[in-house]
Amino acid sequence: MISVLVLFCFIPEVSSHVEIPYVWTPARIVTGESYEGVVVLDEAAKTGQVVILSTSDPQVIQIPKSVHIPAHSNHGIFHIMPLREGSSQIFALVNGNMISSSISVHSSERQPEMLSIVLPANTTKTENIIGYVISTDANGTPAAVKENLIVTLSTTNMIEIEKTEIKIPAGEYSVKFHAKVGGSGKIFATAKNLSVAEQVITKVRDNITVRIAVAPNIILENSRAFFFVWLEKDGMPYKIPYVTYAYVSSSNLKSVRFNENPHIKHYGDALLRIPLIDGVGSGQLISYEPGISAVTVSIDGFGSSSTDVFVGSVNIIQNIPMIDEDQVRGATPNIAMAWFYPSVTDSSAYGVIALYQTSPMTNGQQMPTKITPVPIDGRTVTLSSSGIRHPQILTLSETKALSNGIGSTHATRFEVSGISQGNHTIFVSGPGLEQYNSTLVISPAFRDSYKIKVTQIPATLGSSGDIAMISVIDDSGSLVNAKKVIPSTKFTLISGNSHTEFSMPAQNTAIHSGVLEEDYRITVFANGFAPLEAVLLPSRAASSVTLDVPPLVHKSEPFPYTIHEIDSSGVPIRRLISASTSTTDGVSVVEGRVIIDEAGVENIGVVTRVGADSRSVESFANVFNVEIITNGVTNKVGKQFQLDLVGDIDDFETMIDSPFPYEKISERSFLVTPDKSGSYDITIIATRDGYASTKNTMSLYVERFVDILIRAVANDGDELNIEHQIHVGNTTKSIVTPFHEEIKPQFFHASFPPDVLVGGRGYRLNSILFADQIITDSKIERLFLGKSVEVTANYDRTVRVQVDNALGSGFYTYGAQVTLSVPPKDRMWFLIRDVFDRWEGIDSNSAQVTFIAENDISARAILREDHTFLMLIVGTAVSVTLYVNFVMRKGLDIRFYLSRQNLHNFIKMVWRPKTRSYP
Numbered sequence: 038m039i040s041v042l043v044l045f046c047f048i049p050e051v052s053s054h055v056e057i058p059y060v061w062t063p064a065r066i067v068t069g070e071s072y073e074g075v076v077v078l079d080e081a082a083k084t085g086q087v088v089i090l091s092t093s094d095p096q097v098i099q100i101p102k103s104v105h106i107p108a109h110s111n112h113g114i115f116h117i118m119p120l121r122e123g124s125s126q127i128f129a130l131v132n133g134n135m136i137s138s139s140i141s142v143h144s145s146e147r148q149p150e151m152l153s154i155v156l157p158a159n160t161t162k163t164e165n166i167i168g169y170v171i172s173t174d175a176n177g178t179p180a181a182v183k184e185n186l187i188v189t190l191s192t193t194n195m196i197e198i199e200k201t202e203i204k205i206p207a208g209e210y211s212v213k214f215h216a217k218v219g220g221s222g223k224i225f226a227t228a229k230n231l232s233v234a235e236q237v238i239t240k241v242r243d244n245i246t247v248r249i250a251v252a253p254n255i256i257l258e259n260s261r262a263f264f265f266v267w268l269e270k271d272g273m274p275y276k277i278p279y280v281t282y283a284y285v286s287s288s289n290l291k292s293v294r295f296n297e298n299p300h301i302k303h304y305g306d307a308l309l310r311i312p313l314i315d316g317v318g319s320g321q322l323i324s325y326e327p328g329i330s331a332v333t334v335s336i337d338g339f340g341s342s343s344t345d346v347f348v349g350s351v352n353i354i355q356n357i358p359m360i361d362e363d364q365v366r367g368a369t370p371n372i373a374m375a376w377f378y379p380s381v382t383d384s385s386a387y388g389v390i391a392l393y394q395t396s397p398m399t400n401g402q403q404m405p406t407k408i409t410p411v412p413i414d415g416r417t418v419t420l421s422s423s424g425i426r427h428p429q430i431l432t433l434s435e436t437k438a439l440s441n442g443i444g445s446t447h448a449t450r451f452e453v454s455g456i457s458q459g460n461h462t463i464f465v466s467g468p469g470l471e472q473y474n475s476t477l478v479i480s481p482a483f484r485d486s487y488k489i490k491v492t493q494i495p496a497t498l499g500s501s502g503d504i505a506m507i508s509v510i511d512d513s514g515s516l517v518n519a520k521k522v523i524p525s526t527k528f529t530l531i532s533g534n535s536h537t538e539f540s541m542p543a544q545n546t547a548i549h550s551g552v553l554e555e556d557y558r559i560t561v562f563a564n565g566f567a568p569l570e571a572v573l574l575p576s577r578a579a580s581s582v583t584l585d586v587p588p589l590v591h592k593s594e595p596f597p598y599t600i601h602e603i604d605s606s607g608v609p610i611r612r613l614i615s616a617s618t619s620t621t622d623g624v625s626v627v628e629g630r631v632i633i634d635e636a637g638v639e640n641i642g643v644v645t646r647v648g649a650d651s652r653s654v655e656s657f658a659n660v661f662n663v664e665i666i667t668n669g670v671t672n673k674v675g676k677q678f679q680l681d682l683v684g685d686i687d688d689f690e691t692m693i694d695s696p697f698p699y700e701k702i703s704e705r706s707f708l709v710t711p712d713k714s715g716s717y718d719i720t721i722i723a724t725r726d727g728y729a730s731t732k733n734t735m736s737l738y739v740e741r742f743v744d745i746l747i748r749a750v751a752n753d754g755d756e757l758n759i760e761h762q763i764h765v766g767n768t769t770k771s772i773v774t775p776f777h778e779e780i781k782p783q784f785f786h787a788s789f790p791p792d793v794l795v796g797g798r799g800y801r802l803n804s805i806l807f808a809d810q811i812i813t814d815s816k817i818e819r820l821f822l823g824k825s826v827e828v829t830a831n832y833d834r835t836v837r838v839q840v841d842n843a844l845g846s847g848f849y850t851y852g853a854q855v856t857l858s859v860p861p862k863d864r865m866w867f868l869i870r871d872v873f874d875r876w877e878g879i880d881s882n883s884a885q886v887t888f889i890a891e892n893d894i895s896a897r898a899i900l901r902e903d904h905t906f907l908m909l910i911v912g913t914a915v916s917v918t919l920y921v922n923f924v925m926r927k928g929l930d931i932r933f934y935l936s937r938q939n940l941h942n943f944i945k946m947v948w949r950p951k952t953r954s955y956p
Contacts, residue, residue, distance in 0.1 A: 055655075060129040061587040062117060062138045063599040070612040072117040073597035074100070074138070075587055076129050081659050081727065082106045088113055089130040097123040097142050104129075109727065111591035111659070114630075122175075143609055147180040147577075149173065149210070151232035152188065154224055157492045157508040157546045160239040162338075163518035164217050167506070167544045170203065170226045170234065171495050172210045176608040178576045179210040179495045188212060188228045195220030196238065211494060213503065215544060241515050243485075245270045247342040249285070249334040252376035252389035252448065255347045255358075256293075256324040257410035259444025262346070263389055265378035266334045268316040273483040274383050276315040279521045283318050283336045285309045292328035292348040295320070297439050317379060319387065323439065324348040327360050350409040361407065368394040370411040373418045373433075375465045375475045377453060383482040384454055388427060390418060390465060391448040412445035418467035425461050425477060427453040455479030485511050487522055489561050491571035493605070496553045498575035505549040505573055507561055509541065519545050523565065531560040574605040581648035583609070586631070586641055592656040593727050595630035600643050613645065636729060658729035661686045665721055665735050673779075674714055674741040680707045682721060689725040697739075714741040742779045744825040747787070749774040752803070753834045753851055757795050763787040774830070782823045788816040789830045799848065800832035836890035840879070841897035849890035858885040859898040868910065871900040 062074040076088050085108040090100050099118040106113035117127075122144035128137045149172040156168045170188050174180040186205040190198045199215040205228075206212075216224065218240050226234040246269045256262045266283045268275040286308045287293040295309045311318045313336065322332065327349030335341040350361040370392035377388050392413055395405035413433035420427050433449055455461070458479045466472040492506040507528070509519045519526070519541035530537045530549060539547050549559065553575045562568035574580035579602035586598040601609035614629065623634040624641075633639050633656040642651035662685050669678040682691055682705040693699055693707050696717045700708040709719065719735045745765075749757035759774045764786035791802045805812040806829040807820070817828065834851035845857035859873040873884035878896025 055589040057589060058129075058131045058134075058136060059589070060127060060136050060138045062127055062140045063585045064139070065141045065143060065585075065601065065609045066117070066119050066599070067143050067601070067609050067612060068119045068121060070119065072119070072599060072612075074115055074117050074127060075590075075596050076104055076106065076113040076115070076131065076136075077587065077590060077596075078106060078111045078113075078131065081109050081111050081591075084108050086113075090115060091128045092125050093128070094123060094125040097121060097125040098127070098140060100127060110594060111727075112594040112596060114595070114597060143176055147174045147178055149180040149182055149186075149231060150175045151177075152226045152228055152234035153177060153495075154226055154234045154236035155492070155494060155506075156236060156238060157506040158490065158510055158514060158516040159237065160241050160514060161218055161516040162241055162243070162511070163516055163545050164219065165518075165544045166216050166218055166238075166516060167213060167546050167548075168216065168224070168236070169211050169213050169494050169503070170205070172205055172228075172231065173495070173606075177606040178604060178608055179497050179500075181208050181210045181497075183207060186228050186231075188226050190214060191225045191227075192216070193222035195240065196222040196224060198224070209502070211496075211503065213548075241513070243270065243275075243339070245275050245339050247334060247336055247340045248379065249332065249342045249344050250376070250378045250380065251322070251332055251344055251346045252378060252387075253374065253391040253410070254344065254376075255351050255393070255408055255410055256349075257391075257412060257445060257447035258324060258327060258349055259439065260324050260410075260412075260447040261321050261439070262324065262448060263319060263321050263387070263450050264332060264334075265387065266311065266313065266318040266336075267379035267382075268313070268336075268339060269381055270483040272381070273480045274316065274379065274381050276317075276383075276482045276484055277313075277522075278484075279524060281313050281336060281338070281521075283311050283313050283334050285311060285320065285332065285334050287322065287330050287332055289328050289330035291326045293322050293324055293330035293332065293346050295322055297323050317382075319378075322346070329360060350407065353406050353408070361409075368409045368411050370394055370414070370470065372471045372473055373465050373467055374473050375420075375463060377463065377475055377477040380476070381478045381480055382455065383480060386453050386455075386477060387450055388420075388453045388463070389448050389450050390431065390433065392433065392470075410447055412447060413449060416467055418465055418470065420463055420465055422461055422463040424455065424457040424459060424479065425453055425463060426456055427451070427463065453477070485522070487511055487517060487566070489528075489563070489566050489569040490514075491559065491561060491569060493571070493573050495576055495606070496573075498553060498555065498578045500575070501550075501552045503548050503550050504553050504557070505559065505571070507547040507549060508545060516545060523563070526563050526565070528561060528563045532558070576606055577604050577608075577610065579603070579610055579647045580605040582613070582643055582645045582650050583607075584641065584643045584650040584652050586652045586654050588653070589655050589657065590633065591727065592633055592636050592658050595627060595632050597630055598641070600645075602645070602647060659727055660729050661689070661723070661725065661731055663689070663691075663721060663723040663731050663733050665733050667735070670737070672711075672737065672739055674711050674739055677708055677710045680709060680719070680721070680735070681705060682723065684723060684731075686725065686728070689723045689728075692722045692724075694720040694722065711737070711739040714739050741782055743782055743822050744777065744779055745785070745822065746827045747772065747774055747776040747830075748828070749789070749830040749832060751800055751832045751834050755795075755834075757793070757800060757830075757832055759790065759793055759795070759830070759832075761787070761789055780822070782821070784819050785822045786817060786819050787828065791815050792835075793832065799835040799837065801835050801848070801850070803831045803833045805830050837893040838890065839893075839895050842900055843896075843898040851890060853890045854887060855890045855894075856885065856887045857896075859900070860884075861903065862900065864902075868904075870903040870905075872903045874899045874901040 057077055057079040060076050063072055066072050086106045088104050090103055092098055092100055097120055099120055101115050104113040104115040119142040122142050124141045126137050126139050128135055151173055153171045153173050154168055155171060171179055172182050182205050184207045188203050190201050192198055197217040203212045203214050218238055221239045224236045248267050248269055251262055251264045253262055311320050330346050331343050332346050333341060333343035347358060351358045352361045372393050372395055373390050374393055375388060375390045377386050379386055392411040394409040394411055396407040413435055415435045417430055417432050419430055428451055461477050462474050464472055464474045487509050490508045490510045494503050494505060496504050509517055511517050528539050541547055553573060555578050557573040560568055560570045581603055583601050583603050587596050590596045600613040602611050603609050624639055625632050636656050636658040638653055638655050640651055640653050664683045666681040666683060691705060695709055697709050697711045702708055716738050719737060721733045722730055724730045749759045751757055762769055762771050765780055766783040789802055793800050802815055807817055808826045835848040836851055837848055838855055839846050840857055843857050843859045849855050862871040876896060876898060879886055
């Protein structure tokens, strides 16, 4: 026999509510098979655990004395061997506490041990029912008696049994009986050596309201009125599908009766029988002497109702109507009152109009104090409404009310019908009459629906006899009187190639007989009913399958399950070992056991040739804790720190969910580098097979800081210690280079001295290197520091060159080329000049010297007088004079001029130059 185990995955929503630790065994097992049970611990056995087992009846089942649960496991699986039919408990001792499980063992042998009662329905609306008494074994399976068995039937008060003693013949197991149910109660069946059978049967009534109304309800003497009877259910008109009768009675025959002639005595004077068609009936009653009468209606199976009728004039005193004995004849009508009954209808109804004289309302009264009925006088009234079809104008014709010629007509009856559903108001008015209004409700009718029911009579495979009861039930499942609700309906039963036509008997249940075989199918149908197909299954024949599983298991550990074919009574027949399995992801069947990989609720289902079954299994995971230990947390962007994990169990794996970059340095250690500012969570997830993942979260607030490094560097390679000021945000600081500080991102401003003297050496600012910028000014204007930055002030070392009487003095950059020159200086109107002679402090004989600036230099140039220009002027003058003398004064001797003392002295002065020295 092939069966398929199917496992469906569901979202975990419902807990099994099983207290753990607990021990599970299959609830029902059969002899000849072997089974497994399981002990489930709430926490994993740390080093392994031994659980002691015992049974309350070792003659019924055999189990080992203990079961071992391996280390880090929650399940301990043990074997169960059924020995004989019976029941037993299995006990397990866990951590000093006793836990237990019940188990029943079934056998293939059948002996009568008890009686059972089978009815077509356990609730009924009708009186006449039939039933069967069945002799069964302890599992409820039919078991034939070996000799005639007398069964005694007894009931509670409201139930009558046709025969109190019935007989189950030898070799058979059932007998039929008849009962009349007047109310709810119990039926008992007893027999020698068998357990007593008890069956509860409930008599129910429809929640139907009986209504009666009389119009007019204040009647003129010696006249006639109309009464109306109808049924309502849930505020809607109730129409029964058959004709029933209502009994209407009067409590005061002197005032109200149903016979026109008061001198003829007849039973109909006080009680009138009328038919109800579609749940509605009507009639008339006769009024005589003034007085009050209660008109009552009673409908068999539905109940009764009553209303008060007043004959004569009525006084209203403190809202209590009373007959006025001083009725005034010849009163003039001032109002036409109208009534519409049934007041709730799905289509048609009756309207009644009568004339009255009413006293005026005074002192804020809401109703007249006196109402006097008046005969109709031939006048016309007008009716108006919306949604109701009725006469627009109605003539109130005056006639004699009774056949004996006594009295007057007080009211007129007419038909109305609804056009649209809802509550409608009808207005009545006429000449000299006050306007009067009345209401009528148009509502869909409430109708019962009925269906066919087939109840199997327990029988064994191949047995011949009564095997099914066929009945008619309503929507509530209650047995109904088929003769009333479906009179003359013919039913057809098809079984194989056989067609049988039948009518429902007086007991409201038809019996089908035959030879019961596997999958015996019948179909019953009738006009107005949906066809019903029923499968009759013999007892001890497999009719379905049942799956038994532990309700709560530990994830990732195998657990046992059992599959049984069962008969129609639910008794296991044989155990099934599935030949093929199908599972969803995460659930597997290995060697006849199920493993669920994740915690949650799984629905495990089994499908076989005889049926299917499913059970929910909740799997749980063990729990453990993991603690986060931090080392070197700075809460600064870019500053690395370490996370270490410590758990209360060993050998677990971890994952980190971090908003920052991290480096896994071991299974339980991480290096985290915050790379952004703000509040963040670092979550650690630890997992281990068989345990629920544990999550621990570390909250971290990270701030961004930037490093600022300020240096001053000379071009000769020296680091300079320069004192100056910087401005960070709103703070001014005096610093000495080199300077390093960690600050929050903010604005920065600084200035550097253009020339400094450090260690006796002079330096001049060349440029400032700020991040990627080169600043030639001595100031860094207001800039925002959003990241770490290095500020380098580059200074050039300077060499002081100071020389007198020469050009080129000043400060020179270290290593620069220096050129000194000594230009001539003019004296005496440019006739005499001071010119270079030599250097003091410089090893050079040249008036222009060039060298590399490496050290400070202090020197001076020595000058001397130069008359060359003056001599040139004198020579030129002499030449001009000689020329004039020669040209202008011919014959003169030149020596005349040369001998002149002044010229001679001048020449001597020029010819003798002097050397000058300047400080």
